[in-house]
Amino acid sequence: MTDQIACTGTDRPTWPAVFAGFRGRCPNCGEGKLLHSYLKVNDSCGKCGEEYVHHQADDGPAYLxxxxxxxxxxxxxxxxxxxxxxxxxxxxxxxxxxxxxxxxYLLPRLKGSVVAYQWARRMHGFGNSR
Known part of the structure; x- marks a missing residue:
């Protein structure tokens, strides 16, 4: 993918990450799958290795x-x-x-967006990952 989300150092742009999460893609590279079934979040990205085990989406996607x-x-x-x-x-x-x-239609997309938002804002342990 040519329009990868560039995240070097402390730069984690929120909106590109949220849009990648809405598409079900990794918020870091924009290529790997974020969800491996309807609502299950992968442990890590298959392309870049970014870990998602820190996410705490809980009831947020359902409320949204x-x-x-x-x-x-x-x-x-x-x-x-x-x-x-x-x-x-x-x-x-x-x-x-x-x-x-x-x-x-919206539930898995909003879950991806919530996880990607948490990643972009370094919430719940995402700040310690790569």
Whole structure:
């Protein structure tokens, strides 16, 4: 990858790391995989060897997912209801499926972003790694 995230010395740019984490990539090199299954964080990067065992994402990604999905779907629900007045069962079916799909899409991406943010800010022991 030609646009690797350059992290030499104390320089750890936050936004490139967060975007790499959102893509499920290593916040250090931008190439290795951050997650090895749906929500499991690898112990280290397969490309550059950066260790991820320090991460403490805990419930942060779930809270962020709820925040984003709620703030996107609630106004949309109101707009659809006021504009077209679908039956309650149709409205529930569409928005339940939409909320589920959006939540499943965002959760691993937000977990990668949280871990990458912790790495970029040297939180929870990430400052001692390479």
């Amino acid at each position: 997912t709820i925040l984003f999905v709620g703030h996107l779907m609630a106004p949309l629900l109101l707009m659809v209801f006021e504009t077209w007045r679908p039956s309650p069962l149709t409205l529930f079916g569409i928005f339940a499926l939409g909320c589920l799909a959006l939540s499943l």
